[in-house]
Amino acid sequence: MSTIGKLFGRSPFGQIQLHMEQVIKCVQKMSEAIEAAESGRYDELDRYSLEVSQLEHQADQIKNDIRGRLLKRVFMPIDRAEVLEIVLLQDALADTAEDVCKVLTFKKLPFPADCSEEFSEFFRLNLLAFEIVAKIIRQLDELIESGFGGVEAERVRALATETAYTEHQADLVQVKLLKKIYAHDHEMSHGEFHLWMRFTNVLSQISNVSEELADRVLKTLSLK
Amino acid sequence: MMGVEYILIGLILVCGFYAAWNIGANDVANAMGTSVGSGALTLRNAVILAAIFEFAGAFVVGANVSETVRSGMFDPLKLNEIYFEKAPYILACGMIASLLAAGTWLPVATMMHWPVSTTHSIVGAIVGFGCLALGFDGVKWKEVLLISGGWIVSPLISATIAYLLFGILLRNVFFKNDPVAAARRVAPWLAFVTMFVMTGMTAYKGLQPMWKRLKLETDSAMFTLTIIVIALLLGTIAFLVMRRLVQNFQQGSSRDGSPAQDAEVSRSLAKTAKHLQRVRNTSRGELQAQSERLLLEVEQLQKISRAQVPSFTDSADLQQVEKIFVGLQILTACLVAFAHGANDVANAIGPLSAAFQAVSERAIAVKSVTPLWALALGGVGIVVGLATWGWKVIKTVGEKITELTPSRGFCAEFAASITVLLASVLPIGLPISTTHTLVGAVLGVGLAKGINALNLRMMRDIIAGWIITIPAGAVLAMLFYWLLKMTFVDSGWIDDLLVIPEK
Numbered sequence: 001m002s003t004i005g006k007l008f009g010r011s012p013f014g015q016i017q018l019h020m021e022q023v024i025k026c027v028q029k030m031s032e033a034i035e036a037a038e039s040g041r042y043d044e045l046d047r048y049s050l051e052v053s054q055l056e057h058q059a060d061q062i063k064n065d066i067r068g069r070l071l072k073r074v075f076m077p078i079d080r081a082e083v084l085e086i087v088l089l090q091d092a093l094a095d096t097a098e099d100v101c102k103v104l105t106f107k108k109l110p111f112p113a114d115c116s117e118e119f120s121e122f123f124r125l126n127l128l129a130f131e132i133v134a135k136i137i138r139q140l141d142e143l144i145e146s147g148f149g150g151v152e153a154e155r156v157r158a159l160a161t162e163t164a165y166t167e168h169q170a171d172l173v174q175v176k177l178l179k180k181i182y183a184h185d186h187e188m189s190h191g192e193f194h195l196w197m198r199f200t201n202v203l204s205q206i207s208n209v210s211e212e213l214a215d216r217v218l219k220t221l222s223l224k
Numbered sequence: 225m226m227g228v229e230y231i232l233i234g235l236i237l238v239c240g241f242y243a244a245w246n247i248g249a250n251d252v253a254n255a256m257g258t259s260v261g262s263g264a265l266t267l268r269n270a271v272i273l274a275a276i277f278e279f280a281g282a283f284v285v286g287a288n289v290s291e292t293v294r295s296g297m298f299d300p301l302k303l304n305e306i307y308f309e310k311a312p313y314i315l316a317c318g319m320i321a322s323l324l325a326a327g328t329w330l331p332v333a334t335m336m337h338w339p340v341s342t343t344h345s346i347v348g349a350i351v352g353f354g355c356l357a358l359g360f361d362g363v364k365w366k367e368v369l370l371i372s373g374g375w376i377v378s379p380l381i382s383a384t385i386a387y388l389l390f391g392i393l394l395r396n397v398f399f400k401n402d403p404v405a406a407a408r409r410v411a412p413w414l415a416f417v418t419m420f421v422m423t424g425m426t427a428y429k430g431l432q433p434m435w436k437r438l439k440l441e442t443d444s445a446m447f448t449l450t451i452i453v454i455a456l457l458l459g460t461i462a463f464l465v466m467r468r469l470v471q472n473f474q475q476g477s478s479r480d481g482s483p484a485q486d487a488e489v490s491r492s493l494a495k496t497a498k499h500l501q502r503v504r505n506t507s508r509g510e511l512q513a514q515s516e517r518l519l520l521e522v523e524q525l526q527k528i529s530r531a532q533v534p535s536f537t538d539s540a541d542l543q544q545v546e547k548i549f550v551g552l553q554i555l556t557a558c559l560v561a562f563a564h565g566a567n568d569v570a571n572a573i574g575p576l577s578a579a580f581q582a583v584s585e586r587a588i589a590v591k592s593v594t595p596l597w598a599l600a601l602g603g604v605g606i607v608v609g610l611a612t613w614g615w616k617v618i619k620t621v622g623e624k625i626t627e628l629t630p631s632r633g634f635c636a637e638f639a640a641s642i643t644v645l646l647a648s649v650l651p652i653g654l655p656i657s658t659t660h661t662l663v664g665a666v667l668g669v670g671l672a673k674g675i676n677a678l679n680l681r682m683m684r685d686i687i688a689g690w691i692i693t694i695p696a697g698a699v700l701a702m703l704f705y706w707l708l709k710m711t712f713v714d715s716g717w718i719d720d721l722l723v724i725p726e727k
Binding site for chain 1: 253254257258337339390394398399400401403490491542620621624625627628629659660662663666667670672673674675676677678679680681682685686
């Protein structure tokens with residue numbers, strides 16, 4: 001119709017943020033599922049687990065839409081591959097949330113009383129790392145607005161450092177938690193013990209992938 | 225049998241007006257759509273401003289490019305050598321045919337969604353007519369090459385200007401700790417530069433007729449000085465008006481508590497750390513120990529500086545900046561309309577005035593100026609096109625390009641209008657496409673990381689548009705010319721009008 005009108009391609013950035021909102025919903029449901037498992041409400045846990053699966057599937061659909069926007073002929077302020085990596089990492093977060101819920105539904109997991117402090121700290125730090133990186137993605141439009149530089153970029157840099165620090169702390173707490181779990185090994189069945197290992201391992205992926213995502217966004221901000 | 229003369233003149237005026245209408249209906253949308261899309265102007269105001277400035281541009285500067293369109297591509301006097309006393313009517317038929325060719329090709333191309341421009345169709349048509357009437361050698365291919373070179377160069381120039389301008393804005397406004405204050409500081413200067421360049425370029429061409437009427441030398445130092453003084457004066461007025469307008473803008477109160485932390489500071493610290501690391505890694509002994517110690521200190525400093533970066537978003541600040549640029553974008557939108565009028569009116573008026581002059585004087589003038597009434601007619605045609613159809617197109621374009629914020633729109637429009645005005649006031653006024661120049665400028669802003677996503681397929685379409693349009697315009701013009709020649713010249717209808725040139 002009009003030359004200038006047709007010049008503008010379909011931007012993937014709004015969709016990235018939309019995808020992140022979906023991932024946030026997944027992680028929120030996952031945290032509710034973990035709380036349900038901790039307090040022994042297993043029927044609720046099954047319901048949450050199903051909901052997370054559905055949310056993850058919806059996130060996948062948004063992801064596919066973003067891929068459709070990354071055509072070769074569209075020119076963007078950041079590299080196509082970087083956009084794709086950001087979306088893939090966000091997707092990995094949703095997948096992890098789904099996995100955590102699935103692992104919890106395998107078998108009733110006993111929560112030893114003396115581990116609860118370490119566990120809730122470990123749980124909290126993983127969620128915190130995720131929240132910080134979600135904040136980074138929510139600031140993506142300000143980054144575009146300011147041409148990926150200046151104060152906005154500094155802010156994202158500060159947030160990325162914070163994510164990395166939180167992830168490190170989560171790792172330290174995980175070690176403490178695992179030590180206590182090992183102390184309980186004689187009280188647990190092999191299945192339960194193995195499930196604890198799987199569970200902590202998968203849950204720690206939330207902070208690991210969050211850190212990776214923060215790093216990826218950071219990489220797109222060139223140091224001028 | 226005087227009727228045929230009036231029929232010819234009527235045909236000329238109608239075709240010229242139709243071509244001008246076409247320009248107003250389709251092309252103005254690209255110039256004003258960016259401002260409507262960014263919300264700088266309402267549709268109503270955009271149409272009113274476009275009408276005023278399109279007309280002014282056509283009337284004041286339009287003559288220069290019209291000359292090129294009329295006699296730049298082939299020498300009309302050569303027609304005398306081949307067609308003798310029939311030459312004026314051959315020229316008239318050819319020019320009407322060119323207008324008709326452009327007038328039929330444009331709607332077809334628009335329907336097929338090809339990004340073609342009036343300029344390209346009319347140039348193609350006139351070249352086609354020249355080829356047919358004078359033979360291949362009759363066309364001034366050098367000039368045609370120059371014009372087509374202008375089509376390639378103009379988007380590149382506007383892209384470069386837009387890229388640099390937006391880069392400057394990023395560094396001096398958006399990267400700053402307090403973008404609102406920075407924008408308030410920069411905006412009056414930008415208004416000054418815009419106004420200075422615009423009036424300077426316009427006055428260079430626009431004042432020449434007046435100076436000639438006053439019997440004053442136009443290449444004297446006084447002339448240049450007058451232009452500079454006028455441009456400085458108007459620039460200063462724009463500066464003062466802009467400063468008043470932005471006085472009330474304040475940064476969001478959100479940042480009051482924290483100390484000022486410029487992005488420059490943390491960047492410098494990061495650089496310091498990087499260099500110290502290099503020193504540490506490549507040295508040994510005392511030097512290495514010292515740099516290690518310094519590095520630790522720098523890392524400490526970095527921690528302090530990071531703590532001072534507020535972690536919340538302040539999109540309100542950036543919105544304030546965009547509001548400041550609304551005023552500037554209105555200014556450049558007017559400038560684009562003005563430049564568009566100045567350059568594109570020639571597409572309708574160049575052929576029109578050549579044909580009219582030939583028929584009314586029954587001879588091809590050696591050298592003539594485009595009459596003012598013709599420029600006015602072209603201006604009115606554009607305005608009528610805008611009022612009857614163009615506003616709809618502006619609306620659709622505006623709805624489509626909301627991505628272009630006022631600051632980006634300002635950069636793109638500034639770059640495009642400067643390029644188009646420059647082409648209009650060159651010694652040989654180059655007919656270039658305002659739309660394609662603006663496309664180049666928008667790409668320039670995109671290259672400076674200013675736009676989310678640009679559809680690069682447009683580039684291919686534009687180049688394809690050039691390649692298709694010129695032959696299409698040429699072939700259509702040949703067809704219409706043949707028909708008109710059959711009707712008017714070969715049938716002997718105009719024989720009564722022939723003036724036997726005195727020997």
